Amino acid sequence: MRIDISKFGATLVSRPLGREAALGLMASALKPLPEGELIELDFSKVLVLTPSWTDEFLQVLHANYGQRIKILPSDNPSVRLTLETIGEPTE
């Protein structure tokens, strides 16, 4: 399942909003999630991404879905730098 992260907004900043986005995603698009299906996170349409939002968002998802989370590559410098800063590898 591919998730377009820009649906949470074009400027993604702050931990509380990152956590809220993850919980909202779990309660909607990821429910139910077929057995074994991967969750592909697509940041390509996001304009501004920051470590605070992303770290919180991914912590919640990793805790619940572990290895099923895949991050798709992006050309956006703020996406690339954010993922590098928090130590998240892209696919």
Next chain:
Amino acid sequence: MKTDTRDKILAYIRENKSTTAKGMAAFFIISPQALFKHLKILLESNLIGKTGAVPRVQYVPLFLEAVDTPAFRWASAASAVEPPPNWYCPTNDVWQGRLQRVAPSLLRSGFDTGAVGLIAGVIGEISDNCFTHNIFAWPDIPGCWFEIEIAKKYLRCYIADRGRGILTSLRAARPQLATHTQALLVALTERISGRLPEARGNGLKFVLAALGQLAGDTGEFIIQSGPARFRHQLPVSRAVSSHISETAAYLRGTYAELLIKI
């Protein structure tokens, strides 16, 4: 002699914050040709910038020698007063609403998409810290001063709070920190957070890395807490400690200033 006149022109622009060539020519009683020759050199040296279109071009200082802005004076004043409503974000939701307008404004003013992501990300992480590190701990005025000026290919941003400051915040994780200078260096270079037991502390590392990627742009970044001030022209290098110094002007909270010209 020419250098003396140029220094006086630079001092005039810094003092007036924003001025026209016509105003300067009248003040200095020199020919437009001579004035534009000095302005061209000052522009090429990145000491001043231009905003607006002909015939209303304004010349503005790009690098202020001392930090003397309304935001800094507010943050460092002994007595607490509310900032002007245009710049005051008393709560997180007010700040978020204003932050969301930064990236679209930068795009409209001529910044490319990649730079917008980095610049708005920098502004977002710095201002987010104002709330994150002071929630339920504001010594007097809550919230932050969030002042953004965007013109064609030009950004000037001031963020300040009257919170606890970096040293007090980081001592929760590292009690042995003794000085503001040590704390600022740690905040800018190490993965550490004042919000133990939560694992945080990436924000300012992201800020410096992002400002290091703005290689094609000119500008300056300042962040200060206590008397410790980091000041670096863009692009920011990895030599962080050599750009931190102690100043006479003290503030308890945190102040940041970002100027970018493309």
